[in-house]
Amino acid sequence: KELFSRHFDELEDIYLAETALEEFQKSGDNAISIDEMRAALDLDD
Template structure:
């Protein structure tokens, strides 16, 4: 179960869409999350991994160095 407080303008738009299409607001909330969760995961999890890499002190390789190391 998830409870979300929406900004008034977004709630108004969601109410209108639901009323015009005879679907529930929950239907559209699930639809929006389903369509965008992968993008959000990519953004925030890669940002987290990058910060962890920076804190690790490991040395980064250039793309050319990485290809050479991997024999590509």
């Protein structure tokens, strides 16, 4: 039972990591580059 519980916990950790990675990648689709941000804030030197 302990082995099953440990294995399940590992699977859960993997699932959570993959889900977090997918969310991070999706958020990148809406991100703008540093250069675009600098231009928008008039920070170009």
